[in-house]
Amino acid sequence: MPNADKVTQVAFDRSDARSSIAETLVERLENAIRRNHLAPGHRLGTKDELRQQFGVAPATLAEAIRVLRLRGVLDVRPGPGGGLFVAEQSPLVRLGHDMLQLGADGASAKHCLAVLDVLDQEVALDAAAHRTEQDISELTELVEQLRRSWPDPAEAQRCVWDLHRRLALISPNVLLRTMYIRLVDYITGDLSSAITAEDFRVGSADRLQVHVDLAEAVIRGDQRGAEAMALRHRGLERDDR
Structure with missing residues (x-):
């Protein structure tokens, strides 16, 4: 199963004052997925791994995940081998995402x-x-x-x-x-x-x-x-x- 190495290459800049930390985290994760051409099913890591990677509080990560799931960007899978995965997006979801960009x-x-x-x-x-x-x-x-x-x-x-x-x-x-x-x-x-x-x-x-x-x-x-x-x-x- 693919690992999260490509995502870890994206640094989290706490000095970005344009939006809340959660919004900034959403933006950085979306950019990482798009820039690295991460395919549906790519495993980004567990919640704890991402929280430590980006140095954010659990509540901040939870809010970012909530937004990304609503946008159809992430899937959350429970159990062994679970975690956060790049979601399979329908054409309409991709269109909506492109409009936001x-x-x-x-x-x-x-x-x-x-x-x-x-x-x-x-x-x-x-x-x-x-x-x-x-x-x-x-x-x-x-x-x-x-x-x-x-x-x-x-x-x-x-x-x-x-x-x-x-x-x-x-x-x-x-x-x-x-x-x-x-x-x-x-x-x-x-x-x-x-x-x-x-x-x-x-x-x-x-x-x-x-x-x-x-x-x-x-x-x-x-x-x-x-x-x-x-x-x-x-x-x-x-x-x-």
Whole structure:
């Protein structure tokens, strides 16, 4: 059975103040597994061996293991020969893990925008087909907020992304919904450094109108209109790049 030698090559840096020790340990273990191409079934060691290796308290290790099991990264096997093993991940689990690694892998907000441009059409079609009375009410309020906020570029950007996120929440396609919202979350978390008001030309009357028309087509249940506005929205985004 494989041993844990490759993992022990990764030093644990206690000076990393970006997150808690448990979060840092999660990151280091994930990086070790990925960087060393550790196959499913690779034995990382026992809990006691890992605790001593990284010099952490039992509670800290337990929290890191809990997170890694939830992410589908680790398996815990009891009994003789047991311990912590690299888990067999389904394609969807790997996709979710890759989404979490966007920043670490160097994805820019503009790369994410290019993917969202492609997904917008499906989101718009789903939203127009499946919107409920509650969706209609909340979209109507978001449109009003967007109109009021437009003179303020920073607030207008926030409202634009709130609208996109809310449209995606309507879709019954869990994969589409999840991917879209995670990309929006990544972009909005990076707005201050990667996407400025000038990039978006938030003051543009065309940009305001296309978002209003998109939301209103969804509110009416007009799939053709929503699809047309999604395509128009894509054209505006490409014109700005």
